[in-house]
Amino acid sequence: SDVMFVVGQEQQKVFAHRCVLACRCQAFRGMLSQAPVGSQDSSSSIPPQGPFILGNVQPEVFLAVIEFLYTNSVTLNSHIALEVLTSSVEYGLQDLCKLCVKFIKDTLSVEQVCEALQAAVTYGQVDLQQHCLAFIEGCTAAVVRTQGFRELSDMVLARVLRSDRLAVDELDLVQAVREWAHVSSAVLERPVPEVAALPVRELRLPLLAPSELVTLESYNQQDLLIPVENIAAAWRAHALRKGSGVPSRLCRPRRGTRPRDHHRHLEPHTK
Numbered sequence: 180s181d182v183m184f185v186v187g188q189e190q191q192k193v194f195a196h197r198c199v200l201a202c203r204c205q206a207f208r209g210m211l212s213q214a215p216v217g218s219q220d221s222s223s224s225i226p227p228q229g230p231f232i233l234g235n236v237q238p239e240v241f242l243a244v245i246e247f248l249y250t251n252s253v254t255l256n257s258h259i260a261l262e263v264l265t266s267s268v269e270y271g272l273q274d275l276c277k278l279c280v281k282f283i284k285d286t287l288s289v290e291q292v293c294e295a296l297q298a299a300v301t302y303g304q305v306d307l308q309q310h311c312l313a314f315i316e317g318c319t320a321a322v323v324r325t326q327g328f329r330e331l332s333d334m335v336l337a338r339v340l341r342s343d344r345l346a347v348d349e350l351d352l353v354q355a356v357r358e359w360a361h362v363s364s365a366v367l368e369r370p371v372p373e374v375a376a377l378p379v380r381e382l383r384l385p386l387l388a389p390s391e392l393v394t395l396e397s398y399n400q401q402d403l404l405i406p407v408e409n410i411a412a413a414w415r416a417h418a419l420r421k422g423s424g425v426p427s428r429l430c431r432p433r434r435g436t437r438p439r440d441h442h443r444h445l446e447p448h449t450k
Contacts, residue, residue: 182211184241185230191238192230195245203248206270240266247275255282257291261298268302276304284310289318293327300335315339319347319435323355329362333377340381341428346435349386353395356382357404371402379405383429384413388439392417420444 180194200207210231233241240262247253253275255263264279266272283295284307296311298304315322322328331339336359339345340352347355360375367374382405387395392413399405412425420441430445432438 183230184233186233186236186238186241188234189238193238193241193245200248204270204272207248236266237262244270244272244275247272247278253278255279257286257288260286261291261294264298264302264304276302280304280307283307287311287314289321290325290327292322293325293331296339297327297331297335300332300338312339312342316342316344316346316434319345320351323347323351328355329359331359333363333374336378337381340378342433343428343431344434347433348435348437349383349433350391350437353382353384353387357398357402360404361402371404372406375404379409381429382409383431383433383436384409385416385425385430385445386432386436386439386442387413388441389417416445417441 180196182195182197182200184193184195185191186193197211201211202208237259240259243253243255243259243263244266251274253263255278260279260283264276264283267275267279287295287310292311292314296308296315299307299311328336336356340356345352356375356378359378360371363369363374364371384392384395384405392410395405396410399410416425416430432442436442
């Protein structure tokens with residue numbers, strides 16, 4: 180080898196060949212054409228093989244990238260696949276990106292699907308986005324209880340909530356969004372109503388029964404998760420027996436919505 184990398188917090192040494200990395204990857208070509216970093220000594224004291232310091236990458240992830248550069252194949256597992264996908268995007272390795280997406284789709288699980296969806300949106304992987312959304316629609320009740328669901332961005336959560344095919348009742352969705360909002364509020368150090376503004380617009384409150392809306396108002400007084408006007412619009416739908424003034428999508432039952440007596444009054448509005 181003629182180049183060395185010091186990778187991750189473990190400072191694991193990884194050796195490679197400049198000609199292979201530069202030939203296979205433009206990002207490495209640019210990196211290797213510059214003076215090695217990681218030493219404060221004079222340039223004359225720096226060994227010709229580096230080292231190049233990559234402190235923010237897990238060694239296992241970096242080794243997977245190196246494996247791909249040498250062999251055009253990669254050994255993945257569920258613990259590193261998403262991070263290898265991230266590295267493939269950062270290094271501009273489209274073929275590695277495709278291998279990661281295929282592996283993620285083939286091994287998707289309830290616990291990991293939200294993290295995979297977030298990554299798919301972040302890196303513009305449309306096919307993976309669609310696959311993850313279909314997976315979530317198939318087992319929504321289990322997915323909304325995962326840690327990954329609570330770590331979704333507001334934009335991605337809102338995208339999930341727009342689906343008519345979620346297999347969960349609306350009351351359970353409201354509670355899941357409330358738990359998500361409290362976690363996001365603590366992490367981002369912003370008020371609950373502020374962090375939840377985008378996803379809350381997708382909650383279909385007119386589907387809830389009057390007794391459920393009463394309970395919802397009680398909880399809402401504590402955290403102000405839902406704007407008062409949204410709850411008022413749901414009450415108005417009950418009073419007028421139609422979804423007057425409410426976007427039609429918010430009156431449309433999802434696949435997992437439990438039937439309520441008043442839903443028959445909303446049906447003409449949803450057609």
